[in-house]
Amino acid sequence: MANFRTHITVAAAGGALLAYVGFKAQWWPPVQALVVCALTALGGILPDIDADHSRSNRLIFTLLGALALVMGAVLLQPLLSLVMLLLACVGIYIGVRYVGGVLFSRLTVHRGGWHSLLAAAMCSMTAAALSFHWLAQPARLAWSHAVAVLVGVLIHLLLDEMYSVDLAGGRLKRSFGTALKPVYLQRPLASLLMLIATVALVPWLPPWDVLRALLTQVAGLWR
Numbered sequence: 001m002a003n004f005r006t007h008i009t010v011a012a013a014g015g016a017l018l019a020y021v022g023f024k025a026q027w028w029p030p031v032q033a034l035v036v037c038a039l040t041a042l043g044g045i046l047p048d049i050d051a052d053h054s055r056s057n058r059l060i061f062t063l064l065g066a067l068a069l070v071m072g073a074v075l076l077q078p079l080l081s082l083v084m085l086l087l088a089c090v091g092i093y094i095g096v097r098y099v100g101g102v103l104f105s106r107l108t109v110h111r112g113g114w115h116s117l118l119a120a121a122m123c124s125m126t127a128a129a130l131s132f133h134w135l136a137q138p139a140r141l142a143w144s145h146a147v148a149v150l151v152g153v154l155i156h157l158l159l160d161e162m163y164s165v166d167l168a169g170g171r172l173k174r175s176f177g178t179a180l181k182p183v184y185l186q187r188p189l190a191s192l193l194m195l196i197a198t199v200a201l202v203p204w205l206p207p208w209d210v211l212r213a214l215l216t217q218v219a220g221l222w223r
């Protein structure tokens with residue numbers, strides 16, 4: 001499989017290209033071009049969240065811990081004194097970063113459900129829903145954020161598969177076919193839960209016709 005540096009470099013390059021094309025086509029302003037590039041890079045390391053002790057896993061849980069800390073601080077600030085708020089924030093960070101990270105590692109296997117097209121759909125739909133509802137971004141930008149994450153995850157899965165081809169030996173490694181798969185069938189219950197989570201996101205998505213219009217523009221650019 002490709003290592004962390006390869007994944008983040010290739011995904012960031014893909015994100016930069018996507019951001020530039022969208023900026024040129026006036027789909028988003030310069031600041032959003034940076035966001036699109038960053039989200040593609042994040043998508044490019046996201047599947048390796050299931051690789052225990054990997055840099056991707058540590059980085060993603062650090063980001064999730066920081067995000068939870070900010071959310072906790074905003075929500076709890078009216079309810080707690082300053083000292084209690086500080087303690088609560090430290091607790092939230094440690095809980096998500098370390099306890100959450102360890103639990104996640106226990107419950108997942110590398111190249112399992114998180115290396116699948118279903119996970120790619122779930123991650124990109126989560127980005128769209130969070131961007132649209134939580135960050136109150138316009139539908140068009142929220143879908144753009146989803147596309148950025150999706151492109152990043154797909155780059156990751158493709159890279160993993162490419163690294164499964166031993167060009168020198170002219171053969172396929174045993175890992176071939178374990179990254180770019182529709183769903184992970186060896187753990188049907190986990191995949192079913194992922195499918196349920198994905199379907200549950202549907203009501204929270206921005207309007208579909210905005211995505212359709214965006215994709216029509218992309219197709220027009222292609223022609």
Ligand SMILES: [Zn+2]
Nearest residue numbers: 001047048160
């Ligand atoms: Zn991977």
